[in-house]
Amino acid sequence: MANNKVITADEAIALIRDNDVVTTTGFVQSCIPEALHAALEKRFVETQRPRDLTLIMTAGAGDSKGLGTGRFHHEGLLRRVIAANFGRMPKVAQAAQENKICGYNLPQGVISQLYRACAGGQPGLFSKVGLYTYVDPRFGGGKVNERTKQDMVKLVEVEGEEWLFYTATKIDVAFIRGTSADPSGNISMEREALVLDNLAQAMAAHNNGGLVIAQVERIVEQGSIKAKDVHVPGILVSAVVVADPPEMHRMNYGVIHNPALSGEIRVPVEKLPKMTLDERKVIARRAAFELPPNGVVNLGVGAPEGIAAVANEEKVTPYITLTTEAGAIGGVLASGSSFGAATNADSIIQQNQQFDFYDGGGLDMTCLGMAECDVQGNVNTSKFGGRLNGCGGFINISQNARLVVFAGTFTNGGLKVAIEDGKVHILQEGRNKKFLNFVEQITFSGKFAQKRKQPVYYVTERCVFQLKDKGLELIEVAPGIDIDKDILAHMDFKPIVEHPELMDKRIFIDEPMELINDLLNLNLDQRISYDPARNILFLNLEGWNARTKKDIDEMRNALVAACQRVGKRVNSVVNHDGARIAESLYDDYAEMIEYLSQRYYLTTTRYATSAFARLKMKEALAKRGLQPHVFERREAAETFLEVVGSREEEKAPAPV
Structure with missing residues (x-):
């Protein structure tokens, strides 16, 4: 056929030039065009070309051990990285920390929305997301090292209000991923867990005169994909690559394919595994008491993931709508390698549209992790312990939700906890404190939250804090915990301590809490x-x-x-x-x-x-x-x- 766009991965990668700006899709461990990443790595290792690429991506897209964008760590391949997450490509993050490449760590939603700005020929994006965090040019502008000089973020005033203006970067090559393609390049996504920003990325590259390379699972007959099932039309696609071997097109690194995550089938959720009563479940249970009936909720990675399991166990899932920034709405949110997807989702929308909803105030509550917290209620999840992790969607979500719950263990690094007889027993304290005088980097601004009267809680396995006008106040303590010995002794600052109450005793007993009665x-x-x-x-x-x-x-x-x-x-x-x-x-x-x-x-x-x-x-x-x-x-x-x-x-x- 004259319009047959199907070529091999090597032939597609041969089209990329030195200094090109490349964007790729993927969310954490899902929907990654692994065959394209592997082919780019292979070409560079063999030929040292293409060189000095700029990589633009939203969420992390890798297994943290070298797959996904972790394949791009070879010296000389990258010159600059613009990403929301560096944690999934630790060797690339190390290169940035060693000043070998330029780097920007910007909010995931901002990068996602910048694809649309590029597609529409706009110079950039106005947003309040990032104000008073490390992304604000008054506090670093999102630059990750000294080598990075050019400003991508400007502070501007519009009608008397502060805004950030994020400059758009024109895209030369877009790696996208779908399930099926016809010879003309029309792409469907029937077996994908998420649709992400594939359409916006393809438009951004195509409208800049660039390349759009689509990795798919299979080729189907011309015209056999229904018009409404085409997520990326063939007019935008330059080349189609069939993943070979098929393992290069896994749903995620832990799952070959799960039709319940792609929405092809619905499965009974009553038999989903029940969480063991440990510190993680205690945190999730306490955070679940904040769930708003008939509200829309976002859950972050790590400790907050457990809330989805607790909600299902307590049979309250029908009364709340859980979402992920990747675009899943409703159902039971997945965890582990499938994080970002959902079993029995009500709908799966584009990632940039999900962030429109979040930024506009659509979230009633979010529960997010915390690596560090300080006396002002600031939270750091982006750079700590010598690691450049990145903010992901944390800034968009935490700044715009009506209620914020930060969740995590009180200390980490060797912490051992037992939940017995309805009490918390600290068997071995963690080596690392989380509650510090100052966080290394401000990913969430406590002062900004106070200014907007945003309710903020900090939930751990042994106590709960709330951000009040005068600072962080200890409001609840778990049974079995001594305030002086188990809490204050492991904080760099003393919080406000007036009359803290006992955490609900049901949290620490391994039987249903009847949470539905409380929520409704x-x-x-x-x-x-x-x-x-x-x-x-x-x-x-x-x-x-x-x-x-x-x-x-x-x-x-x-x-x-x-x-x-x-x-x-x-x-x-x-x-x-x-x-x-x-x-x-x-x-x-x-x-x-x-x-x-x-x-x-x-x-x-x-x-x-x-x-x-x-x-x-x-x-x-x-x-x-x-x-x-x-x-x-x-x-x-x-x-x-x-x-x-x-x-x-x-x-x-x-x-x-």
Whole structure:
């Protein structure tokens, strides 16, 4: 056929010239055009050509041991690297750290969106992503070494607001990957776990007069791919290469092919493996308490991956939508070598579009890992311990989610923990502290989060911190943990310590936590009881979580119904221990109390061992002119009723 674009890998790689700008696809260990990477490495080893390439990529694309972009480590092959992740190609990262090549570590979403800018002939991208991190030109501009001189990021002001402008780099060669191709180069992706940025990369190279080389699994008859199934049209594709041997086209380095990850089939998820109760599961369980019902959630690599397994085990997956920055939406997120994909996904969209959604505020919550954290709440995941790891999608995600939970062990390097008898036992402390006076590099800015009043938690196996106005505060401690010996002794700074509570005991017992009741605030009626002899309505809010105004409204309705059944005004005692009310909802909660006091209550008292909860409650009630009868213990609350309640009952009007 005159338009047959199918050639060998060696023939395709022979078209690349010295100094070309090459971009490649792939996410962590998935969707990597291994045959093309191997052919480029082979040509350079044999001929020392092409030389001085610029490599542009989003996420890491390799196994960290030499496959994927790790094949490009040979001296002279690369002159410059623009990437979100260097951890998957450690020898390339080492070359950058040794000033042998130029390098930029930019946010994954920014690079992903820059492909579109290149395709559209635009000079670059305006974004707030990266402000006050190491990407901000005031703090380094994303340059990874002294050899890198040219600025790719500029600080600009638009209508009185700070923005970053990222300069686009024109692309000469794009390595993309699909499943099937017809001779004209139309590409489909029916057996791929993700579609990533293949279309945008192909447009960027083609519109610059460059090459688009597509690695596929098979060639199909001309015209046999349905028009809507073509992800990259043949008009953009210069050459098609069939992976040979087939192992060069594995779904990822650990899986040859899994049709549940590509969306070809749906599988039962009830039998997915249950996590062992260890420190990783403890962290995932505690973080899972922050999951927003009916919300959209992103989970990072490492400790946060466990939340997907916990959510499935607790049967709450149908009530939340888990996503990955790679483009998977819904289903049960995969881990290990399949990280980035999802079993039984609802949809798989392009990576750049996923970052549009994230950057625009679409995420209700994210849970991400943390390598280092400092006294200001800054987090570092990009450069630490002598390693250049890179930020990946961390900056896009953490800066724009409505709620951020950082998750990881308290120390690392030899840490040994046992979860026994409902307690945490530190058998051997880790060699490396994570909570430092200063992080080596700011990947997440605590000050920027405070400025925008973004809720931020730091969850470990032994305690939980929250970022408050005055800094990092210890708010929860695991049973079996001594604050001085097991926490403060292994931090370079002292956090705010006022009245930390015990972490929920269910986290440390190897049986279902019934998390669904907490997330959906089910069984509200079971939280309310009435003692007719004393005319006291008891409300137990232990474990209740008010995330939205809807939660407040549902509680109001349940209390009104209970009071109407009694048929007269009641005294009320409320247990606030373990209750969690979003700080933005305290006024709504106080308004509910005012409503009930005017219509159904004689008087009401409440108690909470948490000094912070008592303070917030008193402030909210005082604003509405209500008497803040908030006590530390139940006994004090009931004694108050005995003194005041009978007097109030004598002069009480009928319930409204």
